Amino acid sequence: MTEINNTSLPIGVFDSGVGGLTVLKAIREELPQENLVYLGDTARLPYGTKSPASIERYAIQATARLQEQGIKLLVVACNTASAVALDALRRQMEPVPVIGVVEPGAMAAVAARPGGAHLVLATEATVRLGAYREAILARDADAQVREQSCEMLVALAEEGWVVGVIATAIVRRYLDEAREDSFVPDSIILGCTHFPLLRATIVAVAGEGVAVVDSAGTTAAVVRQVLDANAILNDTEKPGRVQLLATDGVTRFARVGGFFLGRSLTADDIELVDL
Ligand code: DGL
Numbered sequence: 001m002t003e004i005n006n007t008s009l010p011i012g013v014f015d016s017g018v019g020g021l022t023v024l025k026a027i028r029e030e031l032p033q034e035n036l037v038y039l040g041d042t043a044r045l046p047y048g049t050k051s052p053a054s055i056e057r058y059a060i061q062a063t064a065r066l067q068e069q070g071i072k073l074l075v076v077a078c079n080t081a082s083a084v085a086l087d088a089l090r091r092q093m094e095p096v097p098v099i100g101v102v103e104p105g106a107m108a109a110v111a112a113r114p115g116g117a118h119l120v121l122a123t124e125a126t127v128r129l130g131a132y133r134e135a136i137l138a139r140d141a142d143a144q145v146r147e148q149s150c151e152m153l154v155a156l157a158e159e160g161w162v163v164g165v166i167a168t169a170i171v172r173r174y175l176d177e178a179r180e181d182s183f184v185p186d187s188i189i190l191g192c193t194h195f196p197l198l199r200a201t202i203v204a205v206a207g208e209g210v211a212v213v214d215s216a217g218t219t220a221a222v223v224r225q226v227l228d229a230n231a232i233l234n235d236t237e238k239p240g241r242v243q244l245l246a247t248d249g250v251t252r253f254a255r256v257g258g259f260f261l262g263r264s265l266t267a268d269d270i271e272l273v274d275l
Helices: 021-030 052-069 079-093 102-112 124-129 131-139 151-159 165-178 195-206 216-229 250-261
Strands: 011-015 036-040 073-076 098-100 117-122 144-149 187-190 211-214 242-246 270-272
Touching (some): 011 021, 011 052, 021 036, 036 052, 052 073, 052 079, 052 124, 073 216, 079 098, 079 102, 079 124, 079 131, 098 102, 098 216, 102 187, 102 211, 102 216, 117 131, 117 165, 124 131, 124 144, 144 165, 151 195, 151 250, 165 195, 187 195, 250 270
Parallel strands (some): 011 036, 011 073, 117 187, 187 211
């Protein structure tokens, strides 16, 4: 079992693919001295179209890999896995704290537009479970919530096609569908960790006055609070190490992951692992 009070242990960050690197980047900016290990389950992406039973099984296996290596905190940097499997992962990791991204995303949206009309863009599985609706309404009973599944945006992000004619047309198609029945959102929640890459396109299509929020920054702030509350902040001046693991396609991971992290990666930066 992990010794939770070993402050130099890494924070584990897990996603179905490269999207969670947006959360890793925010944690790195917030806590540069922390060691981080990231696991992208690229072999089984996408999670968003799978059944809850499969998603939970995959998430448990990915978590077990990080648990074996030893981590002091787990960040489930995947909205789909957070929506489906957070309770199971908390039981698995106990006493190591586990943070999902749905609650921080809901907090960010409610802070940006109290009493607002929120449009959640997410995967099919996240929408089916109504995880954002529940999290937003628990914080703000006056809010309105509409959830829209946008599977093609995952593929666009993975491909790196995040601006231009094709990305704009697909984003417009989803937003038009969500705005049927005169629903006028004043916030759009990027309820999938892949979607921050498409932020510029989504902002342009949404138009002025709509707050576009994601969970990365709020999650990083929650990570700091939880480390602090458990007295496990890494108290060193040295910059932390970042280890990147993937279950398939390290060359593609490096190419696409570079977009997400905002720096270039090569296949040698990624370790291939089997779960
Ligand atoms: N990163 C996942 C999420 O945040 C979406 C990608 C997938 O479907 O696996 O929901």
